[in-house]
Amino acid sequence: MTSSAWQKSSYSGSSNACVEVRTANAAIELRESDESDVIVRTTPHKFADFLQGAKAGEFDHLIADA
Template identity: 75%
Template sequence: MTSSAWQKSSYSGANSDCVEVRVSDGLIELRESDDGDVIVLTTRLNLADFLQGAKAGEFDHLTTS
């Protein structure tokens, strides 16, 4: 298994509640920095679709509990 290091946005600063990303064996892995045991595997196309939706505000109505 070939994996790059986990990276988070520089906009996150010292916050521990952010999304981290890395590439592993050609797949893109996403996780929350405060819960590193949960990893979502996705493809470049799926990530591009997600980012496009986020930029368009498709997820703005979602809240966390």
């Protein structure tokens, strides 16, 4: 399996509680840094659609008010 290194968002700062992403073969893999044995795999196209929706605010209702 050809995989790139795990990357986390620069918004995470020094926190270890973050989502990490990498490419693995033709897939995109995601995991939580504190639950590194649980990995979600998807296609680059589906991941791009998800990111576009997140940027557009489609999932804002799932976030509790701070």
